[in-house]
Amino acid sequence: MCYNLKMKTLDSIKQRVDLAVSQLHFANQPESLYSPIEYILSLGGKRIRPVLSLIVCDLYSDDIEPVINPALGIEVFHNFTLLHDDLMDAADKRRNKPTVHKVWNANTAILSGDAMLIVAYQLISKTPNEHLKEVLSLFTTTALEICGGQQYDMLFENRLDVTEDEYLEMIRLKTAVLLACSLKTGAIVGGASDKDASLLYDFGINLGLAFQLQDDLLDVYGDPEIFGKNVGGDILCNKKTYLLINALKNANTAQRERLVDWVNKEHFSPEEKIAYFTKMYLELGIKELAENKIKYYYAEAVKCLSQLSVCPSQTQLLKTVCEDLMNRDF
Amino acid sequence: MCYNLKMKTLDSIKQRVDLAVSQLHFANQPESLYSPIEYILSLGGKRIRPVLSLIVCDLYSDDIEPVINPALGIEVFHNFTLLHDDLMDAADKRRNKPTVHKVWNANTAILSGDAMLIVAYQLISKTPNEHLKEVLSLFTTTALEICGGQQYDMLFENRLDVTEDEYLEMIRLKTAVLLACSLKTGAIVGGASDKDASLLYDFGINLGLAFQLQDDLLDVYGDPEIFGKNVGGDILCNKKTYLLINALKNANTAQRERLVDWVNKEHFSPEEKIAYFTKMYLELGIKELAENKIKYYYAEAVKCLSQLSVCPSQTQLLKTVCEDLMNRDF
Secondary structure, rough: OOOOOOOOOOOHHHHHHHHHHOOOOOOOHHHHHHHHHHHHHHHOOOOHHHHHHHHHHHHOOOHHOOOOOOHHHHHHHHHHHHHHHHOOOOOOEOOOOOOHHHHHHHHHHHHHHHHHHHHHHHOOOOHHHHHHHHHHHHHHHHHHHHHHHHHHHHHHHOOOOOOOOHHHHHHHHHHHHHHHHHHHHHHHHOOOHHHHHHHHHHHHHHHHHHHHHHHHHHHOOHHHHHHHHOOOOOHHOOOOHHHHHHHHHHHOOHHHHHHHHHHOOOOOHHHHHHHHHHHHHOOOHHHHHHHHHHHHHHHHHHHHHHHOOOOOHHHHOOOOOHHHOOOOOO | OOOOOOOOOOOHHHHHHHHHHHHOOOOOOHHHHHHHHHHHHHHOOOHHHHHHHHHHHHHHHOOHHHHHHHHHHHHHHHHHHHHHHHHHHHOOOEEEEHHHHHHHHHHHHHHHHHHHHHHHHHHOOOOOOHHHHHHHHHHHHHHHHHHHHHHHHHHHHOOOOOOHHHHHHHHHHHHHHHHHHHHHHHHHHHHOHHHHHHHHHHHHHHHHHHHHHHHHHHHHHHHHHHHOOOOOOHHHOOOOOHHHHHHHHHHHHHHHHHHHHHHHHHOOOOHHHHHHHHHHHOOOOHHHHHHHHHHHHHHHHHHHOOOOOOOHHHHHHHHHHHHHHOOOOO
């Protein structure tokens, strides 16, 4: 079925999202409560989550205006998690600019973040009445899952025995569910069937897992010019990525001992550590393992799309966004 | 008009609130995300906010069950503000027990607090459909006001020129609006008229201001046995209370200089500092000034009650709670 014959272009959807973000209005006082919110939102980002909500709503309805507010709520929530995560991770930079707790201070980061979470709910609450309960409930479940994901991520810092399943569950919670929530919110507000809404949710989960695993891979093998991050950042801070977890699992006793030695070293040459792990990943076939896992989730994502009850031609935009995301071109 | 002829007793309402709090169910995993929420809720407290919601709902409806979830949401939100405020204020104790960031750590306090704010919204979202938008909107406005109040409170720490009006606005935001929100939520869900809902809101604002001003007064003149806090805590940390603000305003040049000297002293005998301020408050008639202000707001609160469209006899319970609160007997 082709529900909506006049589909919007990706550019027009991106423009609609940018306009909506630029029109977000916050109270003026107290200035030091709201300025950090405007600051973090001004740092940009791809706005991928609201864009996905709008694209999906456009699949099922010729009016995307009703999804603007919940889509913005998801974007504000996402930026709230960045604000509080940066504080918890003591990160100095976000998108090459100083983080909120660096520009202001920790207390301002806590309180402005709290206000931001409330603003996110304020926007979600503007969902049209007939879909409000369902959208609210999905958003709340998702938000709690994301807190859980961040907690697991922090707990994993002090563990060397994180399993692949635990890791996949952590990135599902920390990254994938919000993409899935954005897509499903667009489906609910657009009036999709429960089956389509659920397929779009699963599409988001698989896309999110593929995306995060690729992020792990690009940390080691990415072109810093395109990727925008220094190579080996995860290696230097012993982040329990898909790569490290599988290296530790597949290593023989001697290899494992040397890997653990490197993890525990307090003084080392960064280049040497990165080179060592890169070589070990090669020896253990970790790159291929990760690539296969990414391909698997990506294929699962595409499979979800193919089962939607819309014209196959209409899912082209979602596929394009998917590809752009994976190629870091979005 | 007597809307509800079978009014509940205060004891039965308190019991209903305690039961509902004890039945709050949180996810089990990750344990370190949810345990701090259970911990802070287990520290007790008067549960005054949900009790007020239930009392008011009972005024207008013979079924108070529909207000239980939003009332719990307000209580969870209140405890969330305590959790994050304690972290921001670096407070070691809450109700004579170590604060969450002391038992766990700062990151856990941030993240569990965030989860708690989301749980508060989850409970608010369970408001019956016909009142959901109104209750959500009131709650969100109130929650943002409370963040503003906390921000002003922190900003005032570094200022000696806080005016009485600024102070009253700060305590309105930080304390009064949540009491007002609790009362109005009970009115909305109970089906009160807009006029009564608004009068109950104003009743809460006036009661909250009277209560907070009395808190300032009890810091100096209260019996620690009854009040549960050490005398002079606000004086020792130079808190810009109603008393200090008016002492600085009404002092002559010499008195003001000595007061400012005491404020700026880094090394001093606590007893001597408390004795000095207490003497100065007496000389400047500050106690009487505060008492008159409290009486004024209390009378305004009672005036709001007298204008409600319910049987005067039915407001007796609210008056009793008011008196108990002011006498710290609640």
